[in-house]
Amino acid sequence: MEIPKDPMMLFSFVNMKLRDFYSSLDALCEDLDVDKEQIIHTLASVGFEYNQELNKFW
Numbered sequence: 001m002e003i004p005k006d007p008m009m010l011f012s013f014v015n016m017k018l019r020d021f022y023s024s025l026d027a028l029c030e031d032l033d034v035d036k037e038q039i040i041h042t043l044a045s046v047g048f049e050y051n052q053e054l055n056k057f058w
Contacts, residue, residue: 001032003039007046014039015056025050 004010014028022028029036040050048057 001034003032003034007042007048010039010042011046011048011057014043018055022055024052024055 004013014025017028017032018025022031025036025039028034029039043049043057050057
């Protein structure tokens with residue numbers, strides 16, 4: 001699946017998917033066949049980090 005490249009669009013997309021469809025970032029990445037480390041790196045570059053307990057980037 002093609003995911004947004006823009007960090008802010010990616011932030012919104014990933015958090016919506018985590019909220020509505022996936023119990024973890026690992027589940028999202030496995031199901032959509034996307035690179036977890038790339039998502040983490042892209043979002044970290046604009047100041048977001050993944051909170052596993054809350055299951056969202058913030």
